[in-house]
Amino acid sequence: MFSGFMINAWTEATIIAVIAGVVGFFTVLRGSAFVAHAVPNGAFAGAAGASLLGISTLVGLGVFSLFGALGIGVLGRRGRHDAVTALALVFMLGLGALFVNLSMEYAPEIYSLLFGEVLGISSNELGPTTVLAIVCVVAVAVLYRPLMLSSVLPAAGEARGVSAFRMELCFLTLVALTTTMTVPVVGTLLIFSLMIGAPAAARSFTDRPGHALVLSVAIALITVWLAIGLSYTTNYPVGFFVGTISALSYALGRGWAAWRRSRASRRAGLAAEATGAGT
């Protein structure tokens, strides 16, 4: 399980889990799950187009995810944000369908783009991923305070001179970067599980943002490691395990939060108020 080619898989997956945990935390905080779904999914078209033109998949993914993300940001300013996201996504997917059709790709390649091929990573994919990961981490470190403020209290952010629109574009660029580095490895459909499941679970365990961020990374790491181990031993696709474990960790988080709430309300003897607040 830890021989030659598997070392690449473990390293790559670890980097991806860290980034997905960090960027996913802001995604959940901002309630932008849809964008986190749309950008990686739409970037699939970029990969298909790149293979049609015979250029690097990474370039196609990068261009499509960046243009898709910024397009959503700009168009979403006017009109309904979720409708714009949906339409931008399906337009990119429509292009993807065309590219796939024209290049006459074989189904297994499409499958691996959508659902990932973590066990087939070569060592020359590690370089770009590492570089992009470092860019992501630096960007989050620089933007941490304004991004946090603008995500939690956009109005207060505006009052302090943090433009919500600019922060939205920064955030979307982060999502695009994450997409570019993760899609070749875990696939367009499953980076999403990692970006939503782990942070959502983390937020049910703790209310403090800093703690939640660390916990989110930890849960993402555990999810990915478990998924690779299970996939290696059972031969089933890694995406299946990522999706299932993410959902399970969220269920655990919800259970924990419910248990803590009920204990707290019993202790305070404010059961009536708790049910009032719950509705």
Place this chain on the structure above:
Amino acid sequence: MSHFLAPVFEPAFFTSTTVQVALAVGGIVALVAGTVGVFTVMRGQSFAGEALGDIGTTGGSGAYLIGVGPLWGFVAISVVAAGAMEAIGIQRPRGRDLATGIVLGAALGLAALFLYLDATQSNTTGATVTILFGSMFAIPTSTIPLVVVLSLTVVAIVAVLYRPLLLSSVSAELAAARGIPVRAVGALYLLALAISVALAAMTIGTILSTALLIGPAATALRLTRRPGAAMLAACLIGLGCTWLGIVLAYDSYAWPPVHVGWPVSFFVVTIIFVLYLLSGVSSLWRQRRPASHPVAPVESVGAGDR
């Protein structure tokens, strides 16, 4: 006349059974999607619609695995997923995207497994592409009765729920104050959404079904504020886009440089997207002028009831 239209319609367009079935099914589905889509956009549940479509992949691939028609798989899984989203908390504005996302993630994991099993065990390698991108020219004639029944179910649900659904979509508080069971109405509506997404998934594929659902409705809602008019417009736009897409896709078999035939889904989605962008220009132009509709939808609905 037929001579005049010859450059538009390739030979044998109207005599081919495949095309007739595609036009019929695509048309019905476009009408249903337009009707439901207006509410989806008004309620801000585009993500739920998109997710239910994607989740259809799980149902479609599972259906291939056990050897039943993919439409059954689409419908079954969408209804189950809609139930799960409702249980996790799609009715709360804050938990909405999260509930959708969690269910979507789990279902896609299952889809990965099913597609893998399809490819390795039952040797249906084409399943991935067919399920994901649809195959309007490969719909068997025998599916039409089922499509009609499901469409009528959706239209019946929307017709029965029309007023309470409209009110609770515009203002949940107002609806609750008037004694409308907002959650039950929302759950029933989600059922209608699930079925119509399943229908759309069969025609233009699971990951593009959102286009038919959201595109025409969002465009219509930019053109008019009145819900009834928007529904009508959405149906017409959806119908037009679908049929035009079918015509173009049929023509594209004759296009240079490669005579491979471009996918119907691509045309439908692109036309819808372009129309949406154009409608943005028109609403921009309307905003420049003095507002001709000073009454916001909230007030108009409330006033109509009073």
